[in-house]
Structures are given as C-alpha cells and as structure tokens.
Amino acid sequence: MKVIYNDGKTGECPKEEELHVIRHTAAHVLAQAVKRLYPHAAFGYGPATEKGFYYDIDLGDTKLSDSDLAAIEQEMREIVKANLPIKPFILSRDDAVKLMTERNEPYKIEHIRDLDENEPLSFFEQGEYIDMCTGPHLTYTKTLKAFKITGLSGAYWKNDSKNKMLTRINGTAFSTGKELEDFLKLQEEAERRDHRKIGKEMNLFMFSDEGPGFPFFLPNGMIIKNALIDYWHELHTRSGYQEIATPLIMNRRLWETSGHWDHYKDNMYATRIDDEDYCIKPMNCPGGVMVFANEPHSYRELPMRLAELGVVHRHELKGTLHGLFRVRCFTQDDAHIFMRKSQITEEIAGVIRLINEVYTKFGFEYALELSTRPENSMGSDEDWEAATYGLKHALDQLNLPYTINEGDGAFYGPKIDFHLKDCLGRTWQCGTIQLDFQMPINFDLSYVDENDDRQRPIMIHRVCFGSIERFIGILTEHFAGRFPVWLAPLQAKVLLVSKKSENYAQEITTMLKDAKIRCELDNRNEKIGYMIRQAQYTERVPYMIIIGEKELEDHTVSIRTRDSQTVTMTPEEFLTKIKYEVENRV
RNA sequence: GCCGUCGUGGCUUAGCGGUAUAGCGGCUGAUUCGUAAUCAGCAGGCCGAGGGUUCAAUUCCCUCCGACGGCUCCA
Numbered sequence: 001m002k003v004i005y006n007d008g009k010t011g012e013c014p015k016e017e018e019l020h021v022i023r024h025t026a027a028h029v030l031a032q033a034v035k036r037l038y039p040h041a042a043f044g045y046g047p048a049t050e051k052g053f054y055y056d057i058d059l060g061d062t063k064l065s066d067s068d069l070a071a072i073e074q075e076m077r078e079i080v081k082a083n084l085p086i087k088p089f090i091l092s093r094d095d096a097v098k099l100m101t102e103r104n105e106p107y108k109i110e111h112i113r114d115l116d117e118n119e120p121l122s123f124f125e126q127g128e129y130i131d132m133c134t135g136p137h138l139t140y141t142k143t144l145k146a147f148k149i150t151g152l153s154g155a156y157w158k159n160d161s162k163n164k165m166l167t168r169i170n171g172t173a174f175s176t177g178k179e180l181e182d183f184l185k186l187q188e189e190a191e192r193r194d195h196r197k198i199g200k201e202m203n204l205f206m207f208s209d210e211g212p213g214f215p216f217f218l219p220n221g222m223i224i225k226n227a228l229i230d231y232w233h234e235l236h237t238r239s240g241y242q243e244i245a246t247p248l249i250m251n252r253r254l255w256e257t258s259g260h261w262d263h264y265k266d267n268m269y270a271t272r273i274d275d276e277d278y279c280i281k282p283m284n285c286p287g288g289v290m291v292f293a294n295e296p297h298s299y300r301e302l303p304m305r306l307a308e309l310g311v312v313h314r315h316e317l318k319g320t321l322h323g324l325f326r327v328r329c330f331t332q333d334d335a336h337i338f339m340r341k342s343q344i345t346e347e348i349a350g351v352i353r354l355i356n357e358v359y360t361k362f363g364f365e366y367a368l369e370l371s372t373r374p375e376n377s378m379g380s381d382e383d384w385e386a387a388t389y390g391l392k393h394a395l396d397q398l399n400l401p402y403t404i405n406e407g408d409g410a411f412y413g414p415k416i417d418f419h420l421k422d423c424l425g426r427t428w429q430c431g432t433i434q435l436d437f438q439m440p441i442n443f444d445l446s447y448v449d450e451n452d453d454r455q456r457p458i459m460i461h462r463v464c465f466g467s468i469e470r471f472i473g474i475l476t477e478h479f480a481g482r483f484p485v486w487l488a489p490l491q492a493k494v495l496l497v498s499k500k501s502e503n504y505a506q507e508i509t510t511m512l513k514d515a516k517i518r519c520e521l522d523n524r525n526e527k528i529g530y531m532i533r534q535a536q537y538t539e540r541v542p543y544m545i546i547i548g549e550k551e552l553e554d555h556t557v558s559i560r561t562r563d564s565q566t567v568t569m570t571p572e573e574f575l576t577k578i579k580y581e582v583e584n585r586v
Numbered sequence: 587g588c589c590g591u592c593g594u595g596g597c598u599u600a601g602c603g604g605u606a607u608a609g610c611g612g613c614u615g616a617u618u619c620g621u622a623a624u625c626a627g628c629a630g631g632c633c634g635a636g637g638g639u640u641c642a643a644u645u646c647c648c649u650c651c652g653a654c655g656g657c658u659c660c661a
Contacts, residue, residue, distance in 0.1 A: 154589020
C-alpha cells in the first residue's frame with residue numbers, strides 16, 4: 001500500500017502499519033466532512049485506535065445526535081469520491097501557530113504548545129482541509145475504501161475529566177469491504193453473547209431500580225456461582241489456604257489506620273452506629289490483617305494464606321455501571337498471604353501458577369501487566385522499590401512476558417494484573433496480585449523469627465476470578481451461555497415425545513436426579529421440536545434426552561447436544577459419561 | 587459525575603394530543619404429534635415517577651429516577 005510521509009516522499013507502508021494509516025486518514029476525512037457541515041467546528045485529537053478511529057470536536061452550542069451521522073458519512077463519501085490528493089508541508093512553530101489561529105483551531109494551538117520545541121510541525125492538506133499531523137497518510141482520498149461511522153459520544157479534552165467535554169465521533173475503517181463486514185459481524189456476535197441479554201434469557205441474575213449496580217442472583221445464577229465456589233474451595237484447600245470471613249461493616253478508625261479513609265474515601269459507603277462512623281468495606285484486606293493480628297505468630301507459621309470470599313461495596317460512578325462487569329457490590333475471591341521477605345518470590349510464583357490453572361480450565365489466554373506506584377499512594381520510596389522489584393523478580397524467574405503500566409498500582413503497593421482474553425479476542429482484567437509493605441506497618445504486624453526477634457511480615461493481596469460477578473459475566477459471553485456441564489444450571493432435560501413413554505421418561509429423570517445430576521422432565525403436550533427449541537436455544541441445556549417409544553422398547557436414551565448432534569446409548573452409559581464430565585469439570 | 591440516546595403488560599415491540607397494538611411467554615381446552623415454533627380461547631398494562639401546558643397527555647415541556655452507547659474510573 002502506497003503512503004505519503006510528512007517529508008513529501010511516498011513509499012510502501014509496512015503491512016502491519018497499513019490499518020493504522022487507513023484509519024488515521026479516515027479520521028482526517030471525517031474532520032473535513034464535519035468542517036464542511038459545521039464550519040465553526042474546532043478539532044481536538046483524532047487518532048486511529050485498535051478498533052477504528054475517532055475525532056474529538058468542539059461544536060460550540062451545536063448538539064449532534066445519531067441522526068446527524070448519516071449526513072456526515074455521506075459527506076465523507078463525497079470527499080472520497082472527489083479523490084483529493086493528500087499533501088504534506090512543514091511549518092515553523094510560529095507559522096504553525098499563525099495558521100492554526102487563522103483557522104480558529106485553539107486545541108491545535110494548545111497541542112503545538114505541548115510539543116517539544118524541536119519537534120518538526122508537519123501538516124497534511126486535502127482540498128480545503130488542513131490538519132496538523134505526523135502522518136503518514138494515504139496518497140489520495142479515493143484509496144479510503146471501507147469505512148463506517150459507528151457512534152457518537154462525549155469525551156473530555158485530553159481525557160481529563162477536569163477539561164471541557166468535546167463531541168467524539170467514532171468510526172472504523174479497513175482496507176477492504178470484506179474486512180469491514182467481518183468486523184461488523186463480530187460486533188453483532190458480541191451483541192448476541194451479551195451477558196445481560198443471556199442472563200435475562202437464562203434467568204441467571206437481575207437488577208432493580210431500587211439498587212442500581214447491586215446484582216440479584218436468581219436460582220440459576222446461584223448454581224453457577226456455587227459451582228465456581230466449590231471449585232475454588234478445592235483449589236485453595238489443596239494449595240494450603242485457610243478460609244476466613246470478616247465483617248462487612250467496621251469502625252471508621254480501622255479505615256483510617258489502613259489508609260482507605262485517606263485514599264479511597266470517595267468510593268466508600270459510610271453509616272453511623274451508636275453515634276460513631278462506620279464504613280462498609282470496599283476491600284477485604286483490613287479484615288484479613290485483623291485476623292492475622294489476633295494472636296502472635298512464629299516464623300514457622302509463615303507463609304500464612306488467609307482466603308476470604310469477601311463481599312465488597314464500592315460507590316462507582318453510576319455512568320460506569322454495566323451488567324455484571326461493573327457493579328457496586330461484588331464478591332472477591334480474595335486472599336491475604338503473610339510471609340517473610342525471603343518467601344516473596346516463591347509465594348508469588350505459587351499464586352501465578354494457581355491463577356494460571358484457573359484460566360486454563362476455562363480456555364482463556366491471558367496477558368500480564370505490572371503496575372507501578374501511583375500518585376496518590378502511601379509508603380516510602382525504598383519499600384515501593386523493593387515491592388516492585390519483588391514482583392518483577394518473580395515474573396522474570398518464571399520467564400513470563402509482561403508489560404509495564406506506570407503509575408497504575410494500588411495505593412498500598414504495586415501489582416501484577418491478569419488480562420484474560422475471551423473467544424472474541426476481547427480482554428478483561430480479572431486476577432491481580434499485589435505486594436504490600438504498607439498495611440503491615442500501618443497495623444504494626446509482626447512475627448517472631450528464629451532468633452526470637454520481632455519481624456515485620458510482608459503481605460500479598462490476590463484474587464483469581466477477581467470478582468465472581470464479573471467472572472460469571474465473562475464466562476457467559478465466552479461460552480455464549482452454553483456453559484460446560486459442571487456449571488450449567490440445568491445439566492440434562494428429558495424431553496418426552498408422547499405420553500405413551502412417560503413412565504420410562506420419569507424413570508430416567510429420577511435416575512439422573514438420584515445421581516445428583518441437575519435434571520428436569522418436560523412432559524408437556526408439545527411437539528418435540530418445540531421442546532428442543534426451548535431447551536437448546538433458551539435454556540442452553542448441555543444434554544437433551546429424547547424419550548419416545550423407540551427408546552422405551554430398546555431401553556436406550558437418545559442424547560441431543562447443543563450442537564444438534566444426536567447419539568443413542570443406554571441410560572447407564574449416559575450416566576457414566578455425564579458424571580465423569582461433572583466430576584472432572586470438563 | 588460528564589456527553590448523547592432511550593423508558594409502552596414477564597420478554598420483544600406498534601402507536602400517538604381524545605386513556606393503547608401485535609408476537610413470544612403464561613393459563614384453559616382440543617390435538618398424542620419423533621429432533622428450531624399444532625390449533626383455538628382467555629388473562630395480563632394508573633404507556634418509569636413527579637410537576638407543567640391543554641377542555642383533554644402515554645403522546646408536548648420541565649425535573650427526577652433508571653437503562654443503553656461512550657468519556658473519566660475500575661475487580
């Protein structure tokens with residue numbers, strides 16, 4: 001693909017950069033179209049992104065709505081059709097400011113002032129439109145073949161909520177129409193898998209206006225949640241964790257000691273009891289710390305791994321709530337590990353292995369991210385350095401690749417985040433491991449070492465699922481509601497062809513129920529196709545057991561799976577198969 | 587919290603200044619019918635809440651609540 005660079009030279013663009021160039025050019029064409037339709041528009045940033053491109057625009061008092069987008073897209077097509085050449089030029093800083101002043105582009109001027117004095121200021125023009133940009137770009141507008149405006153939203157100038165909100169127009173672009181279509185199909189597939197929709201269809205959970213962001217688990221959802229928790233208990237017992245439960249509400253004093261009152265107050269719910277301030281816990285760590293501090297400890301007890309399925313409440317901004325993905329109340333599969341300095345690497349490695357095992361179970365791939373000290377944090381530089389080194393060292397020892405996210409750690413320590421990837425290639429932050437030197441200091445924790453000296457333990461905070469609610473949301477979308485047998489709310493459904501074989505169907509149902517298989521009998525006077533429709537596509541039952549006269553005669557069962565395959569076997573064979581799958585969580 | 591859109595029976599939805607459609611689901615009856623919808627009947631809605639304009643508001647205006655798409659933030 002031929003592109004033009006800001007020095008005026010044209011050349012072949014590396015394959016992996018093509019999409020970026022196309023989308024960047026699309027952003028310019030979008031801006032040009034907007035400027036034609038709204039001459040008073042002033043432009044902020046208009047970059048290419050992972051999914052497409054956008055342009056942030058100040059439209060003054062003009063309010064755009066979705067219905068305006070068609071006209072903008074149409075104008076973009078005109079610009080493409082006109083096949084304008086795209087030409088770069090370079091200006092000195094002063095001339096650049098002058099040009100942008102003439103063209104009423106205050107945001108561009110601010111942008112210029114943000115740039116390094118020595119940075120060359122390049123511009124690209126196509127027809128009457130000029131934009132400051134490093135390029136490269138397509139050579140002619142006609143080479144922009146496949147694009148689409150996808151939406152409209154507000155966005156803060158420079159992504160800072162203190163700044164003015166601009167209008168963001170989103171779009172996407174590809175090198176071919178086929179790729180654009182595939183992308184849109186994938187979007188549709190994501191919509192079909194939306195856990196809010198599937199959750200409603202399968203009766204997994206609900207929300208009420210009386211508690212926005214506070215999920216209700218329905219009986220079916222509770223089965224999934226409990227199945228996950230059973231699995232979690234097994235893993236943690238095996239891995240040397242002890243389980244605790246700590247109070248949901250504790251005195252404000254505790255939160256002042258932990259640092260939450262100073263660093264996390266805005267997200268905390270508070271209440272008054274007997275004329276004193278209490279807080280509803282947004283995190284479980286202070287509870288875990290108090291359990292540790294309950295009695296003196298010897299170095300022989302370390303590492304001490306205290307696990308807690310803790311229900312936390314956080315006052316998230318209402319605009320951020322999103323199904324089970326972003327709620328105000330959730331269950332963390334938390335654990336706090338108290339240990340000696342020398343145990344850091346091994347403990348972190350152990351946690352990583354555990355989390356890896358969980359994600360592998362569900363077929364998720366994941367990426368690791370190391371987040372360092374944020375601005376609003378507590379503790380000494382030395383401790384932060386030591387903690388950050390501890391995490392890095394563990395990752396390096398295990399030879400795991402990771403990226404660094406500067407300044408994104410928790411207020412008490414740096415963290416390793418697990419970003420898992422679902423079957424549609426989307427990533428979700430779930431597991432996290434945080435190394436904390438602060439909390440033990442704040443609560444003056446200690447243990448006695450082999451020389452009878454008091455030593456300060458170090459803490460790990462960690463979760464595997466992250467939030468069980470969010471994890472269930474992710475599983476729902478990943479499996480499109482077709483949960484593996486061990487998680488499925490209903491594991492088998494007996495579908496009766498006609499009343500003639502009802503006794504046999506009842507017999508099969510009872511056999512499965514006695515074996516603790518979640519099973520129901522559908523003996524309604526309906527056609528078999530009708531019952532399959534509901535069982536397979538709404539309830540998403542892993543196994544439909546069709547019982548008619550044929551099965552009664554042969555003493556068999558016809559097993560239909562969710563991919564519409566049917567096999568016949570004896571009831572005993574089926575029981576063995578399904579029991580194996582449930583017990584081994586396949 | 588901010589920008590935009592939206593809010594009609596369990597779900598999906600039609601409609602519009604004169605108190606409201608239809609399908610699915612539910613119930614009842616008939617049908618006993620082998621792998622994605624058998625037929626008929628019935629029930630079910632203070633059209634998100636409050637206020638305003640009007641002879642009259644589900645429909646127009648305002649406020650609030652909630653949802654959705656983004657932004658900021660995050661498990």
